[in-house]
Amino acid sequence: MAVNAMRRTMVAAVLHGAKDVRLEEMPIPQLGPEDLLARVEAASPDFTDRKVYLRGSHPMITIPGLFGHEWAGVVVARGGQADTRWQPGMRVVAANSAPCTDPDPAARCRACRRSRQSMCERLLYNNGAFAPYIRIPGRIAEVNLHELPPQIPFEEAALAEPLACVMQGARRIQISDGDRVVIVGAGPIGLLFIAVLRHRYGRSIRLLSVDHHDDRLALSKSFGADEALNTAGRSLRAGMQEVFGAERADVVIEAVGSTQAHQEAFELVGRGGTLVSFGGVAEGSILSLDLHRLHYEEIRIIPIYHHTPGDFAGAVQAIVHREVPVARLITARLPLIELPRALEMVQERTTLRTILFPWGRFDA
Template identity: 85%
Template sequence: MIPVEILNRTMVAAVLHGPGDVRLEEVPIPPIGPKDLLARVEAASIDFTDRKVYLRGSHPMITIPGLFGHEWAGVVVARGEQADIRWQPGIRVVAANSAPCTVPSPAARCRACRRSRQSMCERLLYNNGAFAPYIRIPGRIVEVNLHELSPQVPFEEAALAEPLACVMHAIRRMQVSDGDRIVIIGAGPIGLMFIAVLRHRYGQSIRLLSLDHHDDRLALARYFGADEALNTVGAPLGAGVREAFGTEMADIVIEVVGSTQAYQEAFEAVGRGGTLIAFSGVAEGTGLSLDLHRLHYEEIQIVPIYHHTPGDFASAVQAIVRREVPVASLITARLPLMELSRALEMVQERTTLRTILLP
């Protein structure tokens, strides 16, 4: 039940109405169903996906107008009468922004979930509303994508579990061998997470090259574990790969910029039998010209990555808890919710890595 002090009250939350139109509005504190929880948001993270959704005014995970924000950590303040008894008010938690099929019988799940492709779940339940003082956690997310946090884990670090889960998803689907040359195009938060996780998982058995246009981010790439970090302003990507590896070909190229040019150069940098990890989302209808001769005769794989699974999210939470990924180094700004517009501008201008909003 919702405590009396919260019942029927309102809160100021970010609501997306369309392209470039997000408003801070007074809305009811979300009511909860029998299996749901209500949490107080202690820290919310704003990322480039939020910026893209803001500019486009739409996303598959948001019904417009709709509550905005999807990366957060906080404290349980209320539970539905049928919610799992373990989730009592006062427990510190972090939750993913979605849940795939959770029905007990495999036969009743969607085809994608039966095929162990939960990120492609046909009934994927999304949850938004992190840019607000309170957020409802639907029962399906409570069941498979909610984790308790110890007092030693800062809320603002835990709020980065969702993007890290997407990285975990990508790395889980990568085939990495000893001696592999891996290129990460883009040294923003996602690119840096890739470096940290790959280095922790494979140690010195692989070589990591980070490419970006910002020297401050490249310095962080070295700190996170890159063997080489090169500024490619005004130079073709292949030149940077050749400088680092002595060849223009890489075994794995991870694209985390989200531009047609970056994707084109990434494909051209993949060597024989190599893999392009297509991580970044682009606008609908965006095309890419590929050399199908190379694709076929050099057996180049293109592995698109979207979202994450409960297993990936659990791995991300554990990596943060165990300090395997120095996510605290990614947090470069903290703002109150009332400065959401400024936070969105900072993301676009790349004057911050990760901004934490404090509702």
């Protein structure tokens, strides 16, 4: 049973360390004066969750701690001083963090004063999506909570957070008409990049998706890629020459999260081009670069981590207005109790996105 109403408890996923996640009975979250409580209708484990599960640590979670950060649901309770915009019964989606929100800009951290909110020194994270209920801290409710129209399924809205990260990347990359853009990796993030860039730039740019899986490459074309290239056992640059007529690209986006993929992506960047380092890797991972090329060819490297309130708002609107086909990413639906299986599916790449239902209902 997900909730014990008499005892005011729920069964939630708690991460205790590497490869140690447990479904435990615990109190339904207590609210501070400005907090909200939401019923989680749909949640989604992503590759970050899988990495956190394997490593047993991440900057956004204290161990042991509640697990999961992508969700959508319904407000069910509010603290006594919570913003009156939010009332029980409202359908909502929230980001998993909030940067500085002090009304006096001078009181915010240096990163926020420099308009780098994704690097906020006081970034407040929120976990606990893999549970029937989640607390929404007042700071997140202030800047990173959005109401959902009734026609948007909860399971689609739950993918707003990864889309927001992609939105930050698309916003910060300099792309010009006629540019050749390569996305390394045709998983959920790579597919979202294709959809977002195609919507933003139309047919003024050429998009190439590269991966080792033909099924995902086929899907990349439906998301907007001009060409899809299976690079298993072949030279990336030779493949580039074949499909683009050039061995290197203007922008290369690494959406895999491995040192090897970063190395291959750097080799594909042309003169004056940009490498976008999106996929997160383990601490201590070292990338060997040809500094001669880096300097004389003025290659830029732009790392992208997390998102900002503006990016999250843009992601929610993109889902509401059907600008990005997030529903096509959902390839499995499971009850919360099958979280371990869902994490394995992410690792084995047998699913793009799995939706978990804490209440056991598949009608969200």
